[in-house]
Amino acid sequence: MQMSRFSNLAIRTRGLRKVFRGQVAVRNLTLDVPRGEVFGFLGPNGAGKSTSVKMLLGLVFPTSGEAEILGRPVCDVTVRRKVGFLPEHFRFYDWLTATELLKLHGRLYGMSRTRLLERVPALLELVGLTPHRDKCLRDFSKGMLQRIGLAQALLNEPDLIFLDEPTSGLDPIGRRLVRDIIKAQRDRGATVLLNSHLLGEVEATCDRVAFIKDGEVVETRELNAGAEEQVTVSIRARNVTAQVVGGLARWTSAARSEADRLTLTLTSSDLVPEIVRYLVAQGADVYEVTPQRLSLEERFLEIVGSDGGL
């Protein structure tokens, strides 16, 4: 298999665009996701996240632009031997048992019987469905279906895994399981593209996120580095006059004062000691200083707007 010169990237898109009957679903998706990264896809409903994932999986054909996964064009079906996918609206042949479903998908991946005999029980164990292995999927709860779907997505030990709302329908234990599975996949070197509305989940698992709005990547940010860039500091202090608050403008443009609490947004936490020294020098009594990371939710709302999606 001949790889492109971008084969160190798990996902590479350039100006990807999809128009459905005159309606633009994805305007201009340009994205690089290096191998081994857990990458979050964030955006309001109707932002074009699912359509983008479908284009990367060859389910939807782009109107224009180019896309590669694992160094091969998305239209090359052979590359899918190393790709796993958990669809958002998870539907399978419900007349199959859990074991039969995994065997069917394993055979479609071209896996040998010997390998399936080893992988299927191991995956059923991993997702906690061993006691239900011979039960038809039609008798599964939503959470159980999500678990078997996850097992199906991991069957071929993929290099690239697309998880579209993987915790939908799962209880807290199931969500924890998904987080652990994502970490385990990263540890073995796989790339994970996580599409989720649960920002806390994305924050806990992703290395990097792309914010998508109106079918375009508005911002891509290193999650931890991004959080370090901007810090919200909550200061409990008395004797803080309006003049003192005004003097904070040299460190921050966003200072809010309510009763004995000051809330400042800073570009770096390195500024905190300097601000505390300033307040004390101005006669303020400082009782408490709490730096807070700017949550992903706040960042999300900042980027996509509080009106959200459709």
Add this chain to the structure above:
Amino acid sequence: MGVWIMAGVTFREAARKKMLWMALGAGGAFLILFGTGLHFQAKDFAARAMSPVLRREISFTMVTMGLYAVDLLTVLMTILTSVDTLSGEIASGTIQAIATKPVPRWQVLVGKWFGFVGMLTAYIAIMVVGVNSVTYAMAGVTAHHLIPGFLLIWMESIVLLSVTFAFGTYFSTLTSGVLALGLHGLAFLGGWIEQAGAISQTPSAVKVGIIASLLMPSEALWRRAAFEMQSPLANAMRMSPFGTLSVPSMSMVVYAGLYLAIALALAIRRFSQQDL
């Protein structure tokens, strides 16, 4: 490889969802009814001391009647069982987990097609053998050219299957079903117009029938099958209600083969290019 995996799962689906067993159960009920009717008829023949030639010809007509019912059941079975397989799975999203595997889409479609071909072949074989076994046991006759007749009924079913598949890639389940049945209904009506035209010697009516057969050759295949399976005497004397006064030619059979291939090719082309 993907073709055989999909064929296997499609065949298993028909069996597991009890479609095949229910159809065979209904077919079995039909054979019991048919056998009972034939039994009383044979008793009546014996009581009336009917001429052996006439008795034999009436029995031949009964075989054709039984096979005509099998043909109708096959048409319904073909359309009703296969109509949801593509449009339904596309609408529900079931196809997404399959189409993202390293299997070209054409293999998914052709695999499903083979799965239905296998199931329908088994169904038609069981029903045709059943009818002939019953008539042989009760009246000592079987259809005249049984193998060509069976193959023509089978081909009719596969033409309808391919057309239903093609519709399934363009339209919803309900619309596909209505279109496939409607098209067969058109051919059925065209067949009768052609017969009536042949009796009244109205060439334009015959032409209308031929045009209907060109639009959908399924009914023409049945009429050719009936011609093959009836006794030569019944065909010559036009003495059976299933007699074919205007017999579809072998060219029509070849045309039906091409029609089938084009319908399947259209289904593959559309399925390979559509957004899922």
